[in-house]
Amino acid sequence: MAIGFTLNGAGQSVDVDPQMPLLWVLRDTLGLTGTKFGCGMALCGACTVHVNGSVTRACITPIASVTGKSVTTIEGLSPDTSHPVQQAWIEEDVPQCGYCQSGQLMAAASLLAKTPKPTDADIDEALHGNICRCGAYAQIRRAIHRAAEIKGGKA
Amino acid sequence: MSSRRDFLKAGAAGLLVGLVWPERSPLEAQGRGRGAGPVRPSAYIHVAPDGTVTFQITKAEMGQGTVTSLSMLLAEELDCDWKSVRTEFAPVDPALYGMQGVFGSASIRGTYGPLRQAGGAARAMLVSAAAQKWSVDAATLRTDSGFVVNPASKARLSYGDLSLDAAKLPVPTSVTLKDPKNFRLIGKPIKRLDTPDKVNGKAKFGLDARVPGMLYASLTRCPVFGGKVKSFDAAKAKTVPGVKAVVQISNGVAVIADNTWSAMQGRKVLEVAFDEGPVAAANTAGISRMFADLAKQPGSVAKQVGDADAALAAAPKKLEAVYETPFLSHAPMEPMNCTAIVRPDSCEIWAPTQAQAGTRNTAAQITGLPTESIKLNTMYMGGGFGRRGGTDYVSEAVEIAKAMPGTPIKLTWTREDDMRHDLYRPASYVKFAGAVDSEGWPVAFTANVACPSFFGGGRGGAVDSTAVEGIHTLEYTIPNIHVDWRKADAGIPTTFWRAVGYTQNTFFAESFIDELAVAGGKDPVELRRRLLAKSSRLLAVLNEVAEKANWGKAPKGRYQGVAVVNNIGSYTAQVAEVSVTGNKLKLHRVVCAVDCGHIVNPAIIRQQIESGIVYGLSAALKDAITIDKGAVVQGNFNTYDVVRIDEMPVIEVHIVETDNNPGGIGEASVPPIAPAVTNAIFAATGKRVRKLPIRLEDIA
Numbered sequence: 001m002a003i004g005f006t007l008n009g010a011g012q013s014v015d016v017d018p019q020m021p022l023l024w025v026l027r028d029t030l031g032l033t034g035t036k037f038g039c040g041m042a043l044c045g046a047c048t049v050h051v052n053g054s055v056t057r058a059c060i061t062p063i064a065s066v067t068g069k070s071v072t073t074i075e076g077l078s079p080d081t082s083h084p085v086q087q088a089w090i091e092e093d094v095p096q097c098g099y100c101q102s103g104q105l106m107a108a109a110s111l112l113a114k115t116p117k118p119t120d121a122d123i124d125e126a127l128h129g130n131i132c133r134c135g136a137y138a139q140i141r142r143a144i145h146r147a148a149e150i151k152g153g154k155a
Numbered sequence: 156m157s158s159r160r161d162f163l164k165a166g167a168a169g170l171l172v173g174l175v176w177p178e179r180s181p182l183e184a185q186g187r188g189r190g191a192g193p194v195r196p197s198a199y200i201h202v203a204p205d206g207t208v209t210f211q212i213t214k215a216e217m218g219q220g221t222v223t224s225l226s227m228l229l230a231e232e233l234d235c236d237w238k239s240v241r242t243e244f245a246p247v248d249p250a251l252y253g254m255q256g257v258f259g260s261a262s263i264r265g266t267y268g269p270l271r272q273a274g275g276a277a278r279a280m281l282v283s284a285a286a287q288k289w290s291v292d293a294a295t296l297r298t299d300s301g302f303v304v305n306p307a308s309k310a311r312l313s314y315g316d317l318s319l320d321a322a323k324l325p326v327p328t329s330v331t332l333k334d335p336k337n338f339r340l341i342g343k344p345i346k347r348l349d350t351p352d353k354v355n356g357k358a359k360f361g362l363d364a365r366v367p368g369m370l371y372a373s374l375t376r377c378p379v380f381g382g383k384v385k386s387f388d389a390a391k392a393k394t395v396p397g398v399k400a401v402v403q404i405s406n407g408v409a410v411i412a413d414n415t416w417s418a419m420q421g422r423k424v425l426e427v428a429f430d431e432g433p434v435a436a437a438n439t440a441g442i443s444r445m446f447a448d449l450a451k452q453p454g455s456v457a458k459q460v461g462d463a464d465a466a467l468a469a470a471p472k473k474l475e476a477v478y479e480t481p482f483l484s485h486a487p488m489e490p491m492n493c494t495a496i497v498r499p500d501s502c503e504i505w506a507p508t509q510a511q512a513g514t515r516n517t518a519a520q521i522t523g524l525p526t527e528s529i530k531l532n533t534m535y536m537g538g539g540f541g542r543r544g545g546t547d548y549v550s551e552a553v554e555i556a557k558a559m560p561g562t563p564i565k566l567t568w569t570r571e572d573d574m575r576h577d578l579y580r581p582a583s584y585v586k587f588a589g590a591v592d593s594e595g596w597p598v599a600f601t602a603n604v605a606c607p608s609f610f611g612g613g614r615g616g617a618v619d620s621t622a623v624e625g626i627h628t629l630e631y632t633i634p635n636i637h638v639d640w641r642k643a644d645a646g647i648p649t650t651f652w653r654a655v656g657y658t659q660n661t662f663f664a665e666s667f668i669d670e671l672a673v674a675g676g677k678d679p680v681e682l683r684r685r686l687l688a689k690s691s692r693l694l695a696v697l698n699e700v701a702e703k704a705n706w707g708k709a710p711k712g713r714y715q716g717v718a719v720v721n722n723i724g725s726y727t728a729q730v731a732e733v734s735v736t737g738n739k740l741k742l743h744r745v746v747c748a749v750d751c752g753h754i755v756n757p758a759i760i761r762q763q764i765e766s767g768i769v770y771g772l773s774a775a776l777k778d779a780i781t782i783d784k785g786a787v788v789q790g791n792f793n794t795y796d797v798v799r800i801d802e803m804p805v806i807e808v809h810i811v812e813t814d815n816n817p818g819g820i821g822e823a824s825v826p827p828i829a830p831a832v833t834n835a836i837f838a839a840t841g842k843r844v845r846k847l848p849i850r851l852e853d854i855a
Contacts, residue, residue, distance in 0.1 A: 017396060020416050028371065028414040033363035034356020036537070037415075038488050039570045043792040046488055074356035081355045089354040093346050096762055097218030098353030099360055099488040099537025124801035131792060133488050133538045134218045135769025136762070137800040 005066045007032075008076025018064035022056075023047045025063045026073060034074035034102050038131070045130030048103035049073050055110045055126075074102035077109060085109045088147035096134035104130050108144050117148050199245065200229060200277045206301060206315030208235045211245035213252040214262045215509055216349060217487075217539035218766070219821045220759035221262045223347045225270055227340045227755060228263075232274030232333060235314060236301035237340060242348060244533035247515045247526075255511040258544055258651065260723040260819025263755055267817050275330035277321075284320040285312050300339075335753075344758035349535070361507025361534040364494040366563035370399055372555050373418035374566060376407040376576055379431040379785035380646055384408060391424040401425065404554035406547075411559065415567050434646035434785040442645045442782060443479065446584035449605040450477075454639035457604075457618045458627040461635035463588075466599035470590030473599075474674050476667055478587070478845045480659040481779035483580035483652055484787075484795060489537020490573040493552035496563040501528045502553065507536040509543040517546040521553045540770065541651035545578045571790040579780055580652030581607040582645070583659045585626070587667045595675025597686065601637040602626050602664070608642045609649045621651075625660025625826060630693055630721060631668065631686035647782065653770055654825035657722045661826030662775075662833070662847060665718040669834045670843065679717050679834060680706050692750050693719055696728040696811055699748035703809050704730035713743060716834025718827035723819030725751040729768070731804075731831035735839045738855035742772070742804040742832060749808070749823055752815035760820050764808045767824030772804075773797040775829035777848050 002013045007030070014029055026032045026049075035058055038046030042057035049058045050072040077083045081090070085108045095101045104127065111118055111126040118126070123144050132140065199211035210229050214221045222242050230240055247255055254265065278298055285303035286293035289310060297304050302311045335341070352358040377383060387408045389401035395410075397417025402409050410421035467473055494505040495518070502522050508514045511533055519526045536543055552566040568576070583606035590599040604626065608619040618640050620627075627638040652658060672682040680701050687694045697719055700706075709715045712734050719728040732744040747764055754760060777796050781788045789795040833844040842854045 016414075017417070020414070024414055024416040027363075028416070031365060032356070033359070033365070036360075036488070037362060037490065037567070039791050041570070041791055041793070044488065044570075077355070081351060086354045090346075090350055093350050093758060093762075095218075095347070095350055095353035096220070096766060097216075097488065097536060097538045098349065098358055099535075101353050102356055105354060127800045129799075131488065131797055131799060133486060133540070133770070133797065134762075135766040135772075135798070137769065137798075137803045138765060138806060139762070140800065141803075 003063055003067050005068060006070040008072055014063065016063060019062050021059055022049070022061040022063050022066055022071065023058035026058060032073055032075050036099055036102055038100070044100070045103040045107060046100050048106040048130065050106060050110060053110070053113065055107055074105060077105065083109060084147040084150040085112065085143070087150055088143040092139050092143040092146060094136055094139045094143050096136055100130060100132045104132065104140055108140070108147065111144065112147060112151055116151060118144060200233060200273060202277065202281070202314050202318040202321070204315050204318050206239055206313055207241055208233065208239045208314070209241045209243065212242050213245045213255055215244070215257050215511060215533050215536060217257065217509065217536035217543065219257070219262070219763060220347060220756065221257065222349050223345065224263055224755050224759060225266055226348060227345055228266060228270035229274040231338055231340045232271045233278050234298040234300065237345070239301055240348070247511050247531050249512050256513060256544065257509045257539065260821040260823070263817045264724055264819055267753070267755070271332050272330050275332055276327050279327045279330060280321040280324045281314050281317045283324050284317045288312065288320065342754050342757070345756055347759070358535050360489055360537050361494070361505060362489055362492045362537070362567065364505035364532070364534060364565060366494060366496065366505070369494065369563040369565055370411050370413060370559070371415045371418045372409045372411045372552070372564050372566040373415070373422045373569070374407045374409045374551055374555070374572070375422055375425055375427050376572070377429040377431065378575060379429070380434045380648060382429045382431040382435070385428040385430045387428070388426040391426065392421040395421040395424065400559065402555060402558040404551060404558065406551055409555045409566070411555070411564065419569065431785060437646055437785045438783050439481070439781040442582065443584070445645065446582070446605040446643045447477070449641045449643050450584055450586045450603045452641055454603055454641040455618045456637070456639045457623040458636055458638040460633070463599045463601045463635040463637035466635035467588055467590050467601070470598055471593050472674055473588065473590045474670060475586070475588045476670060476845060477585070478663045478666065479584050480582060480662065480847045481781065482582045482647060482649070483774055483778055484574050484577045484780050484789070485540040485542035485652060486574065486795060486797065487536070487538025487540055487542055490570055491548035491568040492566060493549045494563060494565040495552040495556040497522055497553065497556040497560055499560070500524070501530070503530045503532070504549065504553070505532045505534055506549055507534045507543060508546070508549065509536070509539045509541070510546055513544070513546050514549050517549050518553045521550060522557060540653040541655070542577060544651055547578070570792070574790050574795060575787040578648045578650035580658060581609065581622070581649040583622070584643070585663045587663070589667060589671045591671060591675035595677055597631070597633045597671045597675065599635040600633045600671070602639070604638070604640040605643040606640070607644055607647070607649050621656040623656065623660065624722070625657040625720065626664045628721065629664055630690040631683070632689055633686065646785070653767070654722065654822035657720060657822070657826035658771070658774065661718065661720045662829040665827065665830035666833055666843070666845065669716070669830070669837065678707070683717070683719060692726040692813065693721055693728070696726050696748040696750050699809055699811050700728040700730050700746055703748065703807065704732070704746035706730060714835050714839035716831045716836070716838055718830035718834060720826040722826060723822050724816070725749060725818030725820060725823040727823045727827055729824070729827040729831040731828065731835045733832060733835040733839055735836060735854060738851040740836065740849070740851060740854065744805045744807070745828065745831070746807045747809065747824055748811055750811040750813050751818035751820050751823060752813055753817045754810065754812050755817060757810055760810055761808045763820045764824040765806050767822065768806055768828045769798050769803070771825040771828035772832070775832055775847055775849060779848055
């Protein structure tokens with residue numbers, strides 16, 4: 001049975017097992033590989049996407065549960081890599097291997113949407129679930145503060 | 156990155172420089188002492204008529220910055236416009252490119268001279284082409300960011316406009332390199348070339364390979380190391396929607412489906428019986444006892460100075476201590492995976508691998524095809540840390556693909572597969588003895604090491620250097636030293652883990668040196684200064700870190716620990732600042748000084764230093780792989796947690812540039828962090844941590 005939802009602003013319908021996690025629908029069925037597989041148990045944050053604007057771990061989210069909802073992935077964060085977190089990530093040159101960064105960026109974008117000027121404690125709380133084995137945490141923190149400035153209109 | 160096909164198409168027109176030095180190039184031969192075999196370096200530089208410059212990157216990228224750093228070396232001497240640079244991963248061609256793999260923090264060390272020469276050769280050809288056009292002496296011309304300039308006439312020609320003519324000229328046999336004071340790129344914090352694609356989802360990692368007609372595989376292996384499949388029943392697995400086939404390979408039984416999740420679901424109901432083999436009896440406590448017993452037996456000598464036994468017997472003050480570290484998993488964010496298609500006459504692979512040549516050889520062995528018929532597409536790696544030097548996951552994918560000829564197969568390991576079938580950092584055990592003289596200075600130092608071997612050694616008295624490096628490589632001047640090793644085979648597969656033997660041995664040795672300082676009543680920095688008087692580079696980073704960390708003047712309630720290491724051609728010192736309240740440990744600050752010789756990109760050096768400290772910190776604070784009934788107990792990040800953003804200390808990096816050939820950087824900062832922290836814990840509590848990971852009950 002077809003499952004309908006909004007994906008990165010456009011209507012999307014997939015005919016898959018309703019229990020199949022959103023992660024694998026995105027990656028295998030729809031070919032959007034920017035969302036990553038890391039643990040399969042919502043322990044690492046590599047698969048972080050937004051569902052109706054909220055941070056969601058796609059690896060444990062059955063596709064049926066997003067029926068009628070709006071899903072945003074890294075590919076839909078901006079059409080031209082211009083979202084404040086993407087700009088800040090480039091300015092700060094954050095990624096090393098880069099594998100976790102889609103999830104980090106999605107978590108950071110959600111934090112800034114709710115908390116325009118996050119403190120270090122806010123960042124710790126919002127990003128605690130996103131592992132970076134390259135240990136780029138200090139740069140991630142600086143980039144989030146910078147993204148808040150960009151979003152607030154500071155060049 | 157553009158595709159190889161685009162490159163070849165473009166290569167039909169324009170300057171294409173493939174340089175092969177028959178033997179070691181002059182710069183290479185000048186003396187990086189380490190690991191210098193015959194080097195046949197080369198690089199492909201393509202200058203297209205539109206001015207685009209494409210570099211073939213012969214090394215793989217796992218986050219360490221090779222794509223950017225190697226491009227900087229080429230672009231510096233080519234003198235092209237940095238904005239015109241494009242890159243792609245080179246095909247595997249050992250005859251042309253030499254060693255293609257990323258190990259031992261060796262990429263910059265191995266290419267610093269050769270890639271600059273390649274860039275300089277291409278530049279010389281472009282200059283010659285302009286000289287012919289203008290009928291002037293090439294020596295009167297100069298280059299400026301993608302243009303050849305005639306200072307006399309003010310005429311300018313772009314590299315793009317010259318590329319077709321330059322391509323007809325011979326490749327020069329010798330090249331004059333830039334005076335370093337004229338560098339525009341090398342030594343500057345140039346932005347990474349791979350960043351934009353890594354913030355918008357476009358970067359293609361191994362797991363992102365997509366090939367038309369591809370099917371997805373998940374493999375059940377025997378949980379016990381060395382075990383084999385006895386029998387299996389695929390009936391239930393085949394009823395799972397999406398499952399297409401079930402095939403047995405040498406290492407297990409694979410479920411193949413039209414998506415990853417269905418393959419994993421099929422695997423859940425696949426019934427497999429195993430012959431578990433002899434390792435089934437192994438457990439961590441037994442392995443630890445075996446190591447301890449072995450450490451009492453005679454070992455193979457790795458280093459001997461003076462007469463340590465006599466010095467120990469005669470010294471007024473002696474101490475002994477036993478240290479131990481566990482097996483560790485690499486746990487890169489991207490689980491192991493490989494995509495492969497096997498046809499009667501060819502095989503194509505998409506792999507996130509540190510071992511490009513090894514991957515091709517592995518596929519050739521399994522398929523029976525000549526290596527030239529194996530095409531490897533080098534993908535970005537979601538972390539490597541040594542794990543992806545192994546080709547076990549490549550073997551599995553190629554075996555499955557061979558069983559389904561013509562069908563592309565993507566094999567994806569689950570996190571549990573990755574953690575339970577890693578090739579681990581070896582567990583290790585060491586028994587130290589040491590003595591100080593009547594004035595408190597060390598006069599004897601002995602270490603009896605027991606740990607597994609994966610790098611040769613252990614037969615006929617030969618020593619596996621990876622088992623003792625960090626101990627037998629200590630530069631401390633102590634008059635009597637004895638270091639030996641015995642191979643302790645626990646049946647657990649092991650391999651390189653970021654910084655290799657130093658990861659445990661620097662913890663052991665730098666802790667025991669601290670114990671000797673305490674025994675002699677010496678300040679840990681003062682003692683190291685004295686013992687490193689003849690090691691100018693280590694002494695310099697020690698002094699730098701002591702000054703920058705305000706050694707001896709920690710804020711109230713905080714305590715400092717120091718550790719140093721010389722590995723991969725670089726010299727690193729760290730001071731950790733901790734507080735311990737009850738059983739709560741907080742690491743506030745880490746100050747690190749590093750001398751890695753000539754600097755290519757200071758921003759990447761800082762990244763790598765921070766990265767190594769965090770990687771080492773997870774091992775110091777959290778991680779252990781334990782064994783029960785021959786299998787790994789941990790399976791995911793809930794049982795093998797790692798440092799997260801809220802646990803980050805402030806890290807300060809101080810680069811001490813020296814006039815030496817570039818050292819490695821990816822592994823430089825991993826070893827000292829554990830002993831810097833545990834030495835600081837000793838300063839805070841008087842409790843000596845001799846076993847990792849640090850257990851809070853041991854320091855409360």
